Amino acid sequence: MAIPQSRDVIIGIDAGTSLIKTVAFTRDGRQLADFSLPNTYSTLPGGWVEQDMSRTWTDTVAALRGLVAAVPDFASRVAAIAVTGQGDGTWLVDDDGRPVASALLWLDSRAAAMVEDIRSSDRNFALYQRTGSGLNACQQGAQLAWLQAHAPQTLSRASTAFHCKDWLYFLLTGQRATDPSEATFTSGNFRKRGFDAETAKLIGISDCAALFPEVVDGVVTTHPLSAAAALETGLPQGVPVSLGYVDVICNALGAGLYDPAPDVGCTIIGSTGMHMRLAPSADAVVLNPEATGYTMPFPVPGHYAQMQSNMAATLNIDWLIDLARDLLAAEGVTRSRADLIRRIDERVLAARPGELLFHPFISDAGERGPFVSHEACAQFLGLRSRHGYWDLMRAVMEGLAFAARDCYAAMGALPRDLRITGGAARSRALGSILGAALECNVRVCSRGEAGAAGAAMIAAVATGIYPDMAACAEDWVTPCLNAPQAYDPELASRYSRMFPTYLDARLAARPVWKQLAALRAGGGHV
Numbered sequence: 001m002a003i004p005q006s007r008d009v010i011i012g013i014d015a016g017t018s019l020i021k022t023v024a025f026t027r028d029g030r031q032l033a034d035f036s037l038p039n040t041y042s043t044l045p046g047g048w049v050e051q052d053m054s055r056t057w058t059d060t061v062a063a064l065r066g067l068v069a070a071v072p073d074f075a076s077r078v079a080a081i082a083v084t085g086q087g088d089g090t091w092l093v094d095d096d097g098r099p100v101a102s103a104l105l106w107l108d109s110r111a112a113a114m115v116e117d118i119r120s121s122d123r124n125f126a127l128y129q130r131t132g133s134g135l136n137a138c139q140q141g142a143q144l145a146w147l148q149a150h151a152p153q154t155l156s157r158a159s160t161a162f163h164c165k166d167w168l169y170f171l172l173t174g175q176r177a178t179d180p181s182e183a184t185f186t187s188g189n190f191r192k193r194g195f196d197a198e199t200a201k202l203i204g205i206s207d208c209a210a211l212f213p214e215v216v217d218g219v220v221t222t223h224p225l226s227a228a229a230a231l232e233t234g235l236p237q238g239v240p241v242s243l244g245y246v247d248v249i250c251n252a253l254g255a256g257l258y259d260p261a262p263d264v265g266c267t268i269i270g271s272t273g274m275h276m277r278l279a280p281s282a283d284a285v286v287l288n289p290e291a292t293g294y295t296m297p298f299p300v301p302g303h304y305a306q307m308q309s310n311m312a313a314t315l316n317i318d319w320l321i322d323l324a325r326d327l328l329a330a331e332g333v334t335r336s337r338a339d340l341i342r343r344i345d346e347r348v349l350a351a352r353p354g355e356l357l358f359h360p361f362i363s364d365a366g367e368r369g370p371f372v373s374h375e376a377c378a379q380f381l382g383l384r385s386r387h388g389y390w391d392l393m394r395a396v397m398e399g400l401a402f403a404a405r406d407c408y409a410a411m412g413a414l415p416r417d418l419r420i421t422g423g424a425a426r427s428r429a430l431g432s433i434l435g436a437a438l439e440c441n442v443r444v445c446s447r448g449e450a451g452a453a454g455a456a457m458i459a460a461v462a463t464g465i466y467p468d469m470a471a472c473a474e475d476w477v478t479p480c481l482n483a484p485q486a487y488d489p490e491l492a493s494r495y496s497r498m499f500p501t502y503l504d505a506r507l508a509a510r511p512v513w514k515q516l517a518a519l520r521a522g523g524g525h526v
Contacts, residue, residue: 003240003463007079009071010459011235012452013060014247015039015085015164017105018271020059022067023452027079027465029476034449035066042102047109047137047365050102053091056164057171064233075236081225082218082459083172084244084451085165087182088138090147092158092211097170100157104147106138109365111146112374118142118203119372124291127202132285132295132306133185136368140186141203148205161186161211169243173223177216180297181245181305187212190304191282193297218242218458219299219469242459245299250454252276252305255421255445256477258298258469265415265440267404268450269422269430273313273360275369275407277415279304288410292370299458300469308370308407311363314424316378316396317344319362324389344393348429351394354494357381358392358399359506370410371506375513381505397430401437401495402502414438419481421445435487437495442487447480 009032014021021036037059041051068074088106093099104110115137118124127135135142140161147155162170163186166178178186180193187203189196194215200206222240230237244250248268252258257266257278268274279285281302285295293308321340328335359379361367366374380395408414418440424430425444435442447453457472466472 003079003465007077009074009077010079010456011064011067011081012449012456013064013081013083013085013168014250014449014452014455015056015060015083015168016247016451017041017086017107020056020063021449021452022063023449023456024067024071024074025453025456027460029453029457031447031449033067033070035063035070037063037066041105041107047112049105049107051105053099053103053167056103057168060168061232064235068234075234078235078239079465080222080240080242080459080463081172081235082242082244082455083165083168084247084250084455085163085168087163087246087248088140089163090140090143091162091164091167092154093160093162093167093170094157095159101154103164103167104143107365108143109137109374111137111142114145114149115142116374119291123202127199128287128291130189130196130199130202131185132190132287134290134292134294134368134372135203136372137365137374138368141200141205144205144208144211145203148208155208158211160213161208162213163246165244165246166213169241172225172229172241174226175216175223176213177243178213179243179245180215180217181249183212183215184296185294190285190295190297216243217299218244219461222459222462240459240463242455242462244455244458246296247451248274248276248307249296249298249305250458251421251451252454253299253457253473254447254450254452254454254477256419256443256473256481257305258300258303258473258477260470261417263413263416264419265408265417266419266421267434269313269400269420269424271313271315271423273310273400273403274307275309275404276305276307277408277411279306286412288370290371290410292368292372293407293410306411308410310360310369310400310403310407311365311367312360313400313422316360316362316400317393317424320393320396345427345429347390348394348397349432351390353394353491354398354498355387355391356383356395357498357502357505358395359502359509360396360399360403370407373510373513375517377513377516379509397433398437398495400430401433402499404434405437405499406503408438415440417484418442419445421447421450431485432488432491435485436491437499439487439492439496441484443484444482445480446482
C-alpha cells in the first residue's frame with residue numbers, strides 16, 4: 001500500500017554509545033529536526049562494560065517525544081520509522097520480553113582470554129572463512145561463550161539474544177528479530193547472510209543457537225508500530241517500522257559508500273575509526289591472513305561491506321587535548337575541549353610533517369584492526385627535546401592516517417576516492433593528512449547524522465518511497481558530499497616512505513605490550 005504524500009517525514013533512530021539520537025527527514029532526505037540524549041553505561045572491573053536495557057528504552061522514548069515536540073503536526077506526517085544502534089554486544093531477554101541482566105556492550109572485554117584461545121587454535125581459520133570477520137571480545141558470539149562458561153544461570157533465564165537496535169525494534173513492534181549484518185558476524189555465514197550452525201559449533205555455543213532471533217531485512221520488510229509503543233512515544237499506531245542494519249553500515253550508507261564508481265572507501269572518524277570498502281559480491285570479498293576485520297551484508301542485493309576498525313580514533317586526540325586542559329586547570333585557567341579544538345587545524349598544519357611516529361592504540365580494550373591485540377598500547381617514537389605540543393598533535397593525526405592505511409591495505413588496494421564522516425571529518429588538517437597517507441581524493445560528507453540517515457534510507461526503500469537504494473542515494477547522499485580534496489603528492493611521498501617504519505614498529509612492540517600488561521597485572525616474571 002502506497003504511503004500518502006501528506007505523510008512526508010521519516011524518523012531515523014540511532015542509539016549510539018555516546019548519544020541516543022532521533023532525527024526527522026523529509027522524503028527526499030532533507031533533515032528537518034533532531035533530538036538527542038546522552039547514553040549511559042557502566043565500566044566495571046575486569047573489563048566489564050554494561051548498559052541498563054530498560055534505561056535505554058526510556059531514553060529512546062524521551063528522545064522520540066522530544067523530536068515529536070520539535071516538528072509541527074508531526075504525528076500526522078510520519079511515513080516510517082527506522083532504527084539502528086551500536087553494534088556487537090549482548091542484550092538478553094526472557095520469554096516475557098524482559099531483560100534478564102544488563103547488556104554487555106561492544107566495549108566489554110571480559111571474553112578476551114577465551115577469544116585468544118580460539119584465535120590460537122585450528123578452529124580460527126575455519127571460523128574466519130565462514131563469518132568473514134575476525135573473532136574478538138566485542139562480539140556477541142564470544143560474549144555468549146563467556147556467559148555459558150561463567151554465568152550459566154543468566155543464560156538459563158534468556159530466550160532471545162538481541163543487539164541494541166534489535167531490543168528497541170522489539171519494543172517498537174513486538175517482533176523478535178535481528179538484521180543480516182549483525183547475524184553474520186555474531187555467529188553466521190556471510191555468504192548465507194544469516195546465522196549458521198557450524199559457526200556456532202566452532203565458537204562453542206551450539207547450545208545458545210536457540211537464542212538467535214529471526215533474521216529480518218529491513219530493506220524489504222517492515223512491521224507496524226505497536227499500540228503500546230504508540231502510547232509511549234506519541235507516534236501513530238501502525239506506522240511502518242524498519243529494522244536498520246548495524247550503525248556502521250547505516251553510517252556508511254548515509255555517507256556515500258554505495259556508489260557505482262569503483263574503488264570508493266568510507267571512513268568514520270568518531271571515538272573509534274571504521275574503514276570500509278564495498279564488495280559487489282561474496283566472491284569479491286578479500287579475506288586477510290591475520291583473520292581480522294568484519295564482512296557484513298550491505299542493504300543492497302548481493303553487496304557486502306568489508307571493514308577494519310580501530311578501537312580508538314578521536315579518543316587519541318581527546319586524550320592529548322585533555323592533557324593541556326588539565327595543565328591549564330592546575331594554573332587556574334579553564335578551557336573547554338571546544339576552545340582548544342578551535343585552532344587545532346591551523347597549528348597542526350603549521351607543524352613539520354613526519355617528525356614523529358605515533359601508534360593510536362590508546363583504548364583500554366587494545367586493538368582489533370587490522371590486527372587483534374588486547375594488550376596493544378599507544379606510543380610515540382622519535383621524540384627529541386626540540387619537539388613541542390603541536391608536533392605531538394600532528395603525530396597523533398598522522399598515526400590515525402597510518403592506522404587507516406594499515407586497515408585498507410588488509411582489505412585489498414587502497415581506495416582512489418575516500419568519503420569521510422564522523423566527529424573529526426571536518427578537520428582540514430586530518431582530511432589532508434588522510435588523503436596524503438592513502439594517496440587518494442577525500443570527500444567530506446556534510447550530513448551531520450549519517451547513521452540515522454542511512455537507517456531512514458532503508459525505510460524509504462522498504463516503504464516504496466524509492467524503487468531501489470541507487471535512486472535513494474542520488475537524492476539523500478550525493479548533495480551532501482563536498483567537492484573532492486586532492487592530496488599533496490610531496491606529502492604523500494613522505495608518508496609512503498614512513499609507512500613501512502610504522503608497520504615495523506608496531507610489529508616490534510607486540511612483545512613489549514605483553515610484558516607491560518603482565519607487569520600491570522602483577523604477573524611475576526616477564
